[in-house]
Each structure stands twice: as C-alpha cells, then as structure tokens.
Amino acid sequence: MVAKDYPFYLSAKRANLALEAQTVTSPARETEEPSNKRVKPLSRVTSLASLIPPVRATPLKRFSQTLQRSISFRSESRPDLLSPRPWARNVPPANTKRRDSKLWSETFDVCVNHMLTSQEIKRQEAIFELSQGEEDLIEDLKLAKKAYHDPMLKLSIMTEQELNQIFGTLDSLIPLHEDLLRRLQEVRKPDGSTDHVGHILVGWLPCLNSYDSYCSNQVAAKALLDHKKQDHRVQDFLQRCLESPFSRKLDLWNFLDIPRSRLVKYPLLLREILRHTPNDHPDQQHLEEAINIIQGIVAEINIKTGESECQYYKERLIYLEEGQRDSLIDNSRAVCCHGELKNNRGVKLHVFLFEEVLVITRAVTHNEHLCYQLYRQPIPVRDLVLEDLQDGEVRLGGSLRGAFSNNERIKNFFRVSFKNGSQSQTHSLQANDSFNKQQWLNCIRQAKEKAVCAGKAGGLEAQFLVSPNGRRVPQGEAALEQMEQSDCESDCSMDTSELSADCERMEQTNSGESKKQIETNV
Secondary structure (H helix, E strand, O other), X not given: OOHHHHHHHHHHHHHHHHHHHHHHHOHHHHHHOOOOOOOOOHHHHHHHHHXXXXXXXXXXHHHHHOOOOOOOOOOOOOOOOOOOOXXXXXXXXXXXXXXXXXXXXXXXXXXXHHHOOHHHHHHHHHHHHHHHHHHHHHHHHHXXXXXXXXXXXXXXXXXXXXXXXXXXXXXXHHHHHHHHHHHHHHOEXXXXXXXXXXXXXXXXXXXXXXXXXHHXXXXXXXXXXXXXXXXXXXXXXHHHHHHOHHHOOOOHHHHHOHHHHHHHHHHHHHHHHHHOOOXXXXXXHHHHHHHHHHHHHHHHHXXXXXXXXXXXXXXXXXXXXXXXXXXXXXXXOOEEEEEEEEEOOOOEEEEEEEOOEEEEEEEEEEXXXXXXXXXXXXXXXXXXXXXXXXXXXXXXXXXXXXXXXXXXXXXXXXXXXXXXXXXXXXXXXXXXXXXXXXXXXXXXXXXXXXXXXHHHHHHHHHHEEEOOOOOEEEHHHHHHHHHHHHHHHHHHOOOHHHHHHHHHHHHHXXXXXXXXXXXXXX
8 A cells, every 4th residue: 555545545434434433323324325334233131130129218217117126126127218408519529448358377477287276275365365356346436436526526516425425435444445455465475375264354344333323424425416317417428438548338336335245245245255265274273254244244244224214215205184194104213115116097106115014105305305295105014905917918908908909918917905994006017128017016024924924923922921930821821920919019018107007097996895895884
C-alpha cells in the first residue's frame, strides 16, 4: 500500500466501524440489513434474570417486633441503611476496618512437635482467646468514648445529662478490664505459654459485680437513645460514624452492648480452658471455683437487670381508670416477654407478659416519651386460656377487608381469653412470623405453669400452720393447740394483786358471818 493512500485507508476503516456500530444499536436497521458481526444477544441476559426469583424486601421494623426476654437484650439498634433520609449524605462506601481473629499458635513461634501436646495447645489457645478478648473489649470501650461520647458532648449534639444516661458507668469498666489484661500478661512466659490462670480469675472475677449498675441502666439508655435518634443532628452524626471505617459497620448501641455480651461469655471461656486442663493440673480446682463465681455473678445481675426492666415499663403504664390497676402488676418483679402484636382488626398492640398477669396496651407518646396505655383490663395468667390457632382460622375484621385480604394477613394468630363472672375478654393476636408466635406461646405456657404451681403451693401452705412448738400441723389441730396454749397461759398468768384482793374479801365475809352467828346465839 502506498504511504499516501494510508490516511484514506484509516478513514474508510473508521466509517466501516461506525456503520457496524449503528447496525448493532439500531434494531430496525438490524432486521433489514443483518450484520455479520457476532453480537452477544441481550435476550439471554433477560431470560437468565427472569429465572431468578424476586427477593422480597422485608421491612426492618419487623426486627424491632421480636420478643425481648428480661434476661437478655435483643438488639434493635441496627439502622435501616436502605431507607433514604433527607439529611443523609450520598457518599461512596468506605473501606470497613475489620478485626482479624488471632490464634496463639500463629502469634508465637512455637515448636509444636517437640514441646507441647495437642491438649496443651488447645489449652493455650483458650487462654490466649481470653486475653485477646480483653484487648478487643478495652479497645472498643475506649473507641465508644472517643468517637461517640466526647464529640457529641463537644458539638452539643446531646447534653451531658443525656450522655451520662446513655453511656452509664462505661468509663469505670475500662480500668477494670485493663487490670485483668495486665495480670494475664504478667504470667505469660517469653515463649507465649501460660501455666496458671485460675488463681488470677478467682481473685479478679468478684470485681464484675460493678456490672450491676451498668446492665441495670441499659433499658433506660436504649429507650433514650432511640428517642434521640429522631433528632436529625443525632441521626446524621451516628450515620457518619457508621459509614466510617473505624465502626466496622457497628452502630453505637452495638458498642454499648459489648460489655454485657462479654459478661455472659466468661462462663463459656472458662469452661473451654477447664475442658483442656488435665485433672492433675493445679489450675483444675481454681478454674472450677472461678466458674462458680462467674455463674453466681451473672445470675445475680440477670435478676437485677430484669427487675430494673420491669420497673421501667411499670412506670410507663398509663391507666385510663383506677379500676385497671392491679396488684399483680405492682408486685411483678420481672417481664417474661413483651413486644408488638396485632389484633384481628389490624390494630397494633404492645403486649406485656409479667410474672402473673398479661397486660395489653397501645403505644402512645406522652410528654415526648414513649408510654403504654392500657387497652383492656389486665388478665391474670392463672385464669388465662391460651389457644394456638391454625393459619386461616381467624377472619379479619370487616367483611370487605377479609374478602380482599391475602394469606399473609391471616397467619401466625393465637388467642387469649379470660372469663370471671360477668367480666370476659377474648383477643386474637397476630405475631409477625411463626418464630415470634412460638416464642409467645412458650412464654405464656411457662408463666401459666408457674402461676398454677405457685397457687397450689400457696393452698398447701394455707392448710398447714406452724404450731407453737415448731411443728407443721393441719390447720384444725394447730387451732386446738393454740386454744389449749392460750388457756394455760391465761390460767398461769393470773394477777397476784387480784388474788390477794379476793382473799381479803373472803376473810371479811367470813368474819362478818361469824359475828352474825354469835349474835343470833345470844
């Protein structure tokens, strides 16, 4: 090809490429003048996409309707990242800072084949997991204060009083765990192995009693945090932190709940160390003692946390009339479960199952705080009748509404009823899914069994009384013994002054009669 003809060749090639592109992109032209160029058919992609079943978007609010047991905290704090907010920023996703899990055998250079057995390696891994968990906990607690508490206080996003209510005694937990970490690092050998940890745990675990105030405050802290999220400044700040790499996609409440989750994990960690500890090891006895200590602490904190949660919700009950007040509510010390349910008319209700009474309420806002207004008279659990309803058995309220309702609206129902003389109640309640429904059924049945057993025990105690000599005897015999005892006491406790007065009157009477007899004889 001649050099001068080369530009003309390039221009002709560009024209051909443009013509081929126009042929591919123009569907009308493609039918008239088909191109010989192989093009990936788009119908293949469309047909493949049609084979994928559509994903049903589940509203995030359903997660907040899950049951909350009094001894556990179901986290509802994950924000709805998909729902747009007017104040949200459209920023590209940041690289999440992930925390890599570390193993003892990978951290330290250990000659496994010559020094340690497989059981001892597993024991060292368990001890290292305990120590590494303390480091991670301390890091998260400091991060919660540095990245959330201090900036919100400095920027006046929240008041100091509100932050103290939300964060509680978080600051006091940091030096507590730093002390355990320091003790564990002191007994670690240069090669990374640790011989004894039982004596350290026995001496340190009683310090966890300070978790009492922190865990008891979590219910009120969670409610205040949810309320403050309605402020767009608070929500925007939390959203910025959530999008930052340091958060690891964890919300503020996830950081605040880390101490509680760490507390309930200690028994599992100690059992794992004990499982790989030989029976003749000096740590065996100390580890068993440490497990008993932490189990007692966790059980006590669970009880106090349940009492705090129960008191929190009792204070937020609103009674429309004095007749709705019930001593069973006032005497309750724990909430078995509570959550949002719907009746057959679609009305959202918030139901509380206390120890001996079921309370049906409606969530209302009172003085900018979430409260619960009683919907019906409280139902004693002992007299409650529970029915598990099959899907489709309940008809929704209103003929038109029931006729046009789909199958999802008539699933996961159960019925509670109560009748006492002229008073009677019947409620058909719908859970948000089958798991939630089963949780409610189990909780109500367990509460009913406890109430019935407590009633029987109370009846037996009423039939037997403690006699004065300390024996448990039937009520009739005890009454007879008390009567005999009272008679004896009344006979033996006669007043001596009254006895002497009676003697004087008898002497005077006898002397007067003798004088009269003498006069008669004369």
